[in-house]
Amino acid sequence: MENLKIAWRNLWRNKKRTLITVASVFFGVLISTLMSSMQEGSYSTMVDNIVKFYSGYLQVQSYEYWENKTINNTFELTEELLQKVSETDRITHVAPRLESFALASTENESRGTILFGINSEKEEEITGISKWLSSGEILKSGDDGLLIASGLAQYLQLELHDTLVLLGQGYHGVSAAGKYPIKGIVDLPAPDLNRQMVYMDLETCQEFYSADNMLTSLIVMVKDPYDLPHARHSLKKIIHEPYRLMSWDEMQPELKQMIEADRAGGTIMKGILYIIIGFGILGTITMMLAERRREMGVMVAIGLQRARLGIILFYETILIGIVGVICGFLGSIPVISYFYNNPVKLTGDAAGTMIDMGIEPYLYFTWLPSVFYNQVITIFVITFLIGIIPVTTSFRFVLSKALRG
Amino acid sequence: MSIINIKNLTKIYDGSGLEVVAVNNINLEFAKGEFAAIVGPSGSGKTTLLNMLGGLDRPTSGEVVIDNQNIWELSSRKLTNFRLKNIGFVFQSYNLIPVLTAGENTEFIMHLQGRSKNERQNRTKELLEAVGIGDRLKSRPNKLSGGQQQRVAVARALASKPTFILADEPTANLDSKSTETLLDIMETLNKTENITFIFSTHDARVMKKARRVITLVDGKVDSDVTK
Secondary structure, three states: OHHHHHHHHHHOOOHHHHHHHHHHHHHHHHHHHHHHHHHHHHHHHHHHHHHHHHHOOEEEEEOOOOOOOOHHHOEEOOHHHHHHHHOOOOEEEEEEEEEEEEEEEOOOOEEEEEEEEEOHHHHHHHHOHHHHEEEEOOOOOOOOOEEEEHHHHHHHOOOOOOEEEEEEEOHHHOEEEEEEEEEEEEOOOOHHHHOOEEEEEHHHHHHHOOOOOEEOEEEEEEOOHHHHHHHHHHHHHHOOOOEEEEEHHHHOHHHHHHHHHHHHHHHHHHHHHHHHHHHHHHHHHHHHHHHOHHHHHHHHHOOOOHHHHHHHHHHHHHHHHHHHHHHHHHHHHHHHHHHHHOOEEOOHHHHHHHHHOOOOOEEOOOOOHHHHHHHHHHHHHHHHHHHHHHHHHHHHOOHHHHHHO | OEEEEEEEEEEEEEEOOEEEEEEEEEEEEEEOOOEEEEEOOOOOOHHHHHHHHOOOOOOOEEEEEEOOEEHHHOOHHHHHHHHHHHEEEEOOOOOOOOOOOHHHHHHHHHHHOOOOHHHHHHHHHHHHHHOOOHHHOOOOHHHOOHHHHHHHHHHHHHHOOOOEEEEEOOOOOOOHHHHHHHHHHHHHHHHHHOOEEEEEEOOHHHHHHOOEEEEEEOOEEEEEEEO
16 A cells, blocks of 8 residues: 555656556547557447348358258258247347349239248248338238338339239249239338348248248347357257258358458557657656665665565556546546447448448447457556556666666 | 775776776775765765665675675665665755655655555654645655755655665755854754764765764775764
């Protein structure tokens, strides 16, 4: 305690210099915290958007499906499989899906479409499909109608209650053909998908493709992304051939790479920032040691062990970091709080790119604990490394020379 | 009976290939309760001798035996501990710890010795009163005059109940009045508590008070006079 008291008082002997050093740590922590909060918040939203819109966090598929996405690489949904997956720890929702391609035709136009056979109630729990409904109504179990994306409807010049002809290749080469009334039109956020998507009730879709009780995927959701590793680990124990477990990052490698590249960019920026801060602290400590050489000599002369002197000097270095980090956190909390409640809306090309990917064009902030503790760890590592210098100095200085000043 | 025995003590500084003999084969003994001054011109080796005597500067050869222990045979850690228990220091520039108050500076050594809080506080009060600044217990060094700071330094040196006190030019930065006061305090403590004081000094007033005056010239004892 005495060591800490002396270290704390020593810190404030040159108030201006200490305040400047603490300020550099403060700004470093503030900027890094805000940057990390914005990055992680935005990544989380991106993943959330993509996952909830399309892939789910995890999918159970037929083993060959991902490499060869045809209706023939489907699997039969058994009660046992559904029960096992549903009862796995951390898993909140499970939805069956049959996904394939078909040609959509009207009297004058045709276009290739992505056809999703869905269980409306379960799909609603995952994607909240009803929020995109612009007209008509959502599908019900056993419905023989379909939902069509607004872009596709516009291209085919279709309106609510019009009939759409679908042609495709069914299970094991069977022809798939049918006429279906449009029960609703959905306005999907991703323009690409909005030009191609058609939703159909799962059973109707299975009938269309002559693939009774067959699925291309079982969509699996967890409460939040941090439950994913645990859920994936648990599911891997029960999902074996002929099934295969795919996670969102395997299904969306581009998104994963984009996040990793962006995160690496942020890390480099923060690294540069912390290097500058580190040299600031180093400068302060070096000057402090040079100025107090005689005093250190006196303390050892009167009986202070060099190890204890090293501890006092080490505390001084660490205290600079602690004060800076605390101030940085206190400064960042109101800013993050503001942006957490008022995400930054993007405009221009950046917004366009995000919309094209089906991601909301906003920069979201997060309260993720790692945003804060990463800064603590970084500053601790920096001050710890710098703190080694005064400790070694306390052991190495020549007493008689130090006393001469 | 001597408590300090210096045998064939030599210190040679070797800088840029040029050897300087600062202390040259000195033999001295100090008894308990001495009030001795080591005098001599600048560069005569006073401070070097005192530093070797205090375990601060390693001799090139020779021995410093205190209470039958050659202190230069001790490890660095044990030597620091030895200084803590046996030697009090008073420096020319006071050298108090600037972030501690007069009381805390005095208490610091006792804290290092592991004495109880109660004992530390009582002795600190007693010592500061003995050196005449009992009312400045809570003052930081920068709020004290040079004379007051040196009195705190004496109190600090006494705090550990040392075998002897080494004072390197203790009055060099003090005015006449402060010098008189300080010397009176040290003389009183020497007489009442039988504490051994060894000074290095240029100051005639210190030499006058000292009961033994050792004169060094070119690193050798030129004279050793007991009054």
